[in-house]
Amino acid sequence: MRQRRKVGILGATGMVGQRFIQLLENHPWFEVTWLAASDRSSGKPYGEAAKWKLDTPLPHNIANMLVSPAIPQAAPKIIFAALDADIAREMEPAFAAAGCAVISNSSAFRMHPDVPLVIPEVNADHLPLIEEQQWRKASGGYIVTNPNCSAIGLVLALKPIAERFGIEAIFVSTMQAVSGAGYPGVASLDILGNVVPFIKNEEEKLQEETLKLLGRWNGRAVDPLAAKLSAHCNRVPVEDGHMECVSIKLSKKASREELIEAWRDFSPLAGQALPSAPAQPVEFVSAEDRPQPRLDRMRGNGMASTVGRLRPCSLFDWKFTVLSHNTIRGAAGAAILNAEILEKLGKLDPGSDSVVAAKSNDPVAALA
């Protein structure tokens, strides 16, 4: 049996941090040996510092692990980061400068030209961007990001279609679960029996990230997909699972059967044996009232995107509904799959588990 690599979690007490702990509990390649959170939690046993919110028990070894200060000294070299963007903007570069592979779920650096924004099934070929990062050149460290939870399910559904038929325009309207806002998130009095048609910065993120993800690696940078995209984002009283109604205009005509076939044939990671990769990343369901969050979000262990209600669109060419689990495929699971593909590519540096000293006093400037 291979030895598991030591990994740490930055922002371990939050909702996404908890998902990392849950998904890594029996991971065959990675073992959580270090947890960090805010100063308030530092020095306490994790079980005391965190309000565990998931429906599987908090693992005993994690409950007893002391929360470390969020500094790179003594941290392992592989860091999963579940930080708010403002904190990530300061902290992730410090860890990368100290030689860590920072596998981030934060929005802070997703759109930076030198930082890969990756869904392994969609654009693993963008990963060489890490070689452009100054931290990589100085200390071996780097930042790799996964997209916003509302972009992942959508992009998984669009990729096989873009490849075969080209996409010129996309209209998407989301119905996003409350867990996407973290804990305590949206006040119960605001969301119960209600829909909130605003999620700060979400439409912008969904629009720009989707085009970067579907963009082309030109050997030095990513050219975003030249398509029009308009997004509406809404918060709905659903616990987990982001649902999106999508209309698309294609470059080349396609029949309903051809679109379904494109989704069914889509298995770009087949044969890679990545532990978190679903066998079928996009599952098409033909029942007229599916997908639904409660019934479909756990397809592929929460890592598959479910597509249904495919029908002609009178404005564009086709319309459909897509659903994905926002805190598994849309957050922690996405980052873990990024780490798995990096490991497969030999980019999760082997060797010492302690970090090297930071070579730059201003790690953010190293990206400029």
Ligand SMILES: N[C@@H](CC=O)C(=O)O
């Ligand atoms: N911004 C999303 C969370 C996913 O990244 C949301 O609010 O649902």
